[in-house]
Amino acid sequence: MAQPSGVSATPPSFISSANLLRVALQFPDELLADAVEVAARMEAATGAEMYVLGDTTYGSCCVDEVAAEHVGAEAVLHYGPACLSPCRKLPVLHIFGQQPLDVGRCTEAFRELYPERQSRVVVLSDVVYAHAMGELEQQLRPEYPNIIFSSLVCGDLPGPAAPGEERKFGRQFLVEAAGGLQDYAMFYVGAEGLALTSFMLTWNCSPFSSFSPITGAGGVGILVGTLGVAGYLTVLQHLRELLCRAGKRSYTLAVGKPNPAKLANFLEVDVFVLVACAQNSLLDSSDFYRPVVTPYELELACNPAREWTGNYLTDFRDLLPGACAHVELPPAVPAAEAVPDVSLITGKMRATHLCDPPTSQLPPSTTLACRDQTRALAEISPAASFLESRSWRGLEQQLGQTPVSKAVQGRRGIAIAYEDEGCEQP
Template identity: 50%
Template sequence: MSDAFSSSSETVLQRAVDVSVKTNTPLEKLEELYQIKKTCDFISERKFEKVALQFPDELLVDSVAVAGEIERTSNAKTFILGDTSYGSCCVDEVAAEHVGADCMVHYGSACLSPSTRLPLLYVFERRPLDCEKCADAFRELYPDTQSHIVILYDVNYVHAINDVLSLLSPEYPNLAVSELVVDGEQCYSDGWIRRRDKDTCLSEPDHKQVICQFGRQFSLKSALSVTDYSMFYVGQEGATLRNFMMTWNRCSFSSYDPTTLKGRTESVSVNRALMKRYYAIERAKDARVVGIMVGTLGVADYLTVIQQLKDTIGRAGKKCYMFAMGKLNVPKLANFLEIDIFVLIACPENSLLDSSEFYKPVVTPFEMEVACNKNREWSEEYVTDFRHLLPGGPSHVPLSDQQEEGDETDVSLITGALRSHNLMISEPAESSYGSSVVLRNQNMTVANSAASFLAERSWRGLEQKLGETPVVKAVKGRKGIAIAYEEEGTSS
């Protein structure tokens, strides 16, 4: 140990921290868990030379062994992608393009959001599922065998769902099971994902309604809607289940956790969650300066929704700024006090961010549209997939042609102050020809813009102050760490 550290410094540096570490998977099980042979066949058949392997943090411990086996079998050069810029469920095509990859292999949980740049192979974890106990939990939760139920699941349990269905379908004639589907001709999987065209989600020949959302597809019986069904989810509590519950918030949900081997009825907390989201919408209505945060560079049409948000926010008389900052945290967003509210563009599973710890709320593109588009009203519909908001999408609502005309006002439910839906209104203003009423310039609509907020700050960050700071001679600084510098000595 160097003499530059005091005894107290050594204690800090050598302090033990308990961290749970996943052990390496034995070599004989790598093939089963990571489907190495089928991955190599995928690479060899298409003659790919550079392959990007994207692992989530919890699977990085096996990444080197998997990459070595793939290189040995397929003769392709592999690049391991870890600590992705955004959510690990999304395909990080930008990182793959940085290394010049010809294709990608995505391991672990996936949101199945469409990506368009590179050929893509999904390899799921194949987590263990006790089908008998799952079926028993299902029977206990749904004693009425005539119930209309849809089985949803985490992608890592897709390999066992057919076994569960074989146990339940003889008893439950009205059971519907979702299958995994994905947009695009360049997406592949180990036989579990079916590629589809947009037209396949309209209806089947027998007039059954087909629901396609979040990479899942299932058929409803004729004359029934999705609200007539209950949802049974196989998987752990998390972003995927929360996304389903918020979207189909009028359906009753239950779940089975394969790790605890227990089923349960999900509570009505989704209603409270919706009220929290509505509060965020009210904050968005009060906001004058909006920060558009880019939370994905891989999901298709993210540039289109950015432009649509800019138009919607601008026509509502608000000013917007765009940010790209990777994974979000409280300190990052706290640097921008000028922003009244943030809108996050991300995949459906990552867009429902709990912003209770942030200094300013974070809303979804749908919530921002509810706040800014007079034609869109808050209703039982809740949209987490921003692609549905675009022209041609099932939830698209065009802006009103009179969006910039008139002065409709209401009262803010948060501040109690009078609020204008459209800040671009006519006001009396001084002119060289007298005190006639003139139209306010659009560039002056936001009185409390980020620039004026910055000018009012007492501290504005690092400033050069050329010629104002005296030149001083450099001196030797202190050694050690802030808790105990060497020259301070130790107390007796």
């Protein structure tokens, strides 16, 4: 019978306490480069034989018991992200790794999302940030008496779940409210991915918010995917205002049918939002270098007044004023009340919002562009200056600016050997 899986024991103590003689080490692809050194150190520390599972049969988040049995392993040390699904036979020790988490910044984000101190919130996290949840709880528990922090569970727990107890995805937490989990919001610490998607689809009665410790989307590209659907200009303006309120830079891009090669030209854009008809809004962006979302997903991320209801909207017209699903943006934060931070570009204090109310002293942007377009773009944002400095700018007619010249003979031959190129003799 398999022993309980573990997460808290160290690998040497896990091996020594069970008197293991043969252990399988399972690494995801991105950690295989360290497998040999880890195996050598483990053998030196424990005296047991180590076998590296170089290629897992299925997803790397799952423990590959079949491959471990092929070498006669008595246990598995699983490195990297894990789904924490229970195993059938072998004991398993999970070593998640510890990604850094700015607990102070995460705490401030939580306070902004939940200003009401009596809010009922369940905190979930990616396994690589589980090590920092204790410190985060120390920061938030005194202010939020109704907060719940989930704990990681490896393997099956004995006995049935208690009333109000959730045991899913290797997470365990107890909800004591009379209304159950539907009275709680969910706060996820980690990057967007399959784990967060699974949580949202399973606990779809609860509104979700997430905090990504790695990066935040500062530049958003609005992809114009239609010029014929009624209301597309209105939704473009709506998305620009939404992003401005959220403190994001937006760039409107007309690239025709999007593909990875086209969008890879815009490295300064962190995420794209596609404005298209309802049938073409859901784009498979798995091959893209940046995610491509729908206007509804952008609304969920940037409009604090919109909550997740379990319903998904693919028609952007449902988000416009007067539509059934329209949600008004909350009032803009006055400049005097904006929380300052330090710009990494200038080193000076700045407000967190990017949209100041227009004043009569500021000249229109077109005037600035006419005087010195390059300088005006640099004052708007560094990304705009980067775009201006590029040598390739797409198709530009430049009527009346290009001098007329006679047609000349071009190069002849095939790409690997034009007629005017010398051929090297072997």
